Amino acid sequence: MSRLKIFTGNANPDLAKEICAYLCIPLGSTVIKRFSDGEVNVEIRDNVRGVDVFVIQPTCPPVNDHLMELLILMDGLKRASAMRVTAVLPYYGYARQDRKVLPRAPITAKLVADLLTAAGVSRLLTMDLHAGQIQGFFNIPVDHLYSAPVMLEYIKAKYGNDIVIVSPDAGGVERARAFAKRLSASLAIIDKRRVVPNVAQVLNIIGEVDGKTAILLDDMVDTAGTLAQSAAALRREGAKHIYACSTHAVLSGPAIERLEKSEIEELVVTNTIPLGPKAACRKIHVLTVAPLLGEAIKRIHFQDSVSSLFV
Numbered sequence: 001m002s003r004l005k006i007f008t009g010n011a012n013p014d015l016a017k018e019i020c021a022y023l024c025i026p027l028g029s030t031v032i033k034r035f036s037d038g039e040v041n042v043e044i045r046d047n048v049r050g051v052d053v054f055v056i057q058p059t060c061p062p063v064n065d066h067l068m069e070l071l072i073l074m075d076g077l078k079r080a081s082a083m084r085v086t087a088v089l090p091y092y093g094y095a096r097q098d099r100k101v102l103p104r105a106p107i108t109a110k111l112v113a114d115l116l117t118a119a120g121v122s123r124l125l126t127m128d129l130h131a132g133q134i135q136g137f138f139n140i141p142v143d144h145l146y147s148a149p150v151m152l153e154y155i156k157a158k159y160g161n162d163i164v165i166v167s168p169d170a171g172g173v174e175r176a177r178a179f180a181k182r183l184s185a186s187l188a189i190i191d192k193r194r195v196v197p198n199v200a201q202v203l204n205i206i207g208e209v210d211g212k213t214a215i216l217l218d219d220m221v222d223t224a225g226t227l228a229q230s231a232a233a234l235r236r237e238g239a240k241h242i243y244a245c246s247t248h249a250v251l252s253g254p255a256i257e258r259l260e261k262s263e264i265e266e267l268v269v270t271n272t273i274p275l276g277p278k279a280a281c282r283k284i285h286v287l288t289v290a291p292l293l294g295e296a297i298k299r300i301h302f303q304d305s306v307s308s309l310f311v
Contacts, residue, residue, distance in 0.1 A: 003083075007077070009069035009073060010069060012272075012273065015271055018271075019297065052083055052086075054125070058093075060272075074087065086122060087121045091220075092109075098130065099131075113137035113138050125145070159213055159215065163213050164208070164213070166214050166217065173189055186208065188206060190230050205234065220246055220249075224258040227244050227267070228258045231244070232262070244264050249269035249278070267284050271288050
C-alpha cells in the first residue's frame with residue numbers, strides 16, 4: 001500500500017477520510033484556495049512520482065466548483081508524474097443530461113467525460129450512474145459500483161418480509177426488479193409523466209400495493225417531488241407503510257420541506273453526497289458506502305478482480 005495515495009477536494013472530505021480509515025492509509029495533503037475572482041488554486045504537498053493515485057471527488061452541489069477542483073487536481077497530479085490517476089466520483093454530476101431530448105440540446109454527460117479524459121484521468125470509479133450507458137462515453141476503463149449490497153442489508157434488517165419494491169418511473173424498472181428478486185418481493189411501477197424539468201405528475205400504479213410495505217427505489221432524490229407524489233399515490237392505493245431508498249441525496253430546493261410533509265416514513269440514502277445540516281431531518285437515515293469504495297480501490301490497486309462488487 002506504500003505506492004497508493006488518496007486525495008480529495010472540498011466535495012466530500014468526510015467520505016475520503018472514511019475510505020482512508022478502511023484502507024489504513026493517511027489522506028494525501030492538498031491545499032485548495034481561491035483567488036479573489038473565484039479561480040481555483042491547488043497545491044499538492046505529497047510526492048506522487050510513480051504512485052497510484054485515487055482522487056475522491058463527487059461532483060455534487062455546487063457542481064461546477066467541485067468539477068473544476070477535480071480537473072485541476074487531475075492536471076496537477078499528472079504533471080507531478082503520478083503513475084496512474086483514478087477519478088473516484090461516487091456521484092457523477094450532469095448524468096441526467098445523457099441524450100438529446102430536444103433538437104439543439106447538449107449531451108453534457110459526454111462533455112464531462114471528455115473533460116475528465118482531457119485532464120488526464122486514467123480510470124473512473126463511480127456508483128449508481130443515472131444511466132448505465134454513460135460508461136460508453138469514456139475511452140478509459142470504468143468501474144461502475146452499486147449501492148445495492150448496503151441498501152439490501154438494511155432493508156432486510158429493518159422492513160420485514162411483506163414488501164413491494166416500487167419503481168417511481170419506467171426508467172428505474174431494471175433497478176427495482178433486481179432488488180425485488182434479491183428480496184423475494186413483488187414489483188410495482190408508477191406511470192409518471194414529466195411536464196417540465198423537476199416537475200412530475202403521477203398517473204397510475206401498475207402492480208399490487210394494498211396492505212403491503214412499499215419501498216420506493218431511485219438512484220437519486222433531487223427536489224423530492226417525484227417521491228412525494230409517488231408516496232401519496234401509494235397511500236391512496238392502500239399501502240400500509242411507505243419508505244424510500246435513494247443512493248444520491250441531492251436534496252435541492254424544497255426537497256426537505258416536501259419530505260417532511262410527505263407520506264414517506266423514512267428516506268434511506270448513502271453518503272456519496274454530504275448532507276450537512278439536511279442530515280438533521282428526522283426522516284433521513286444515512287448509510288455509508290466507504291467500505292465498498294475502499295474495497296474497490298484496494299482491488300484496483302492490486303490488480304484484483306472487482307466483479308464480485310458489481311451486484
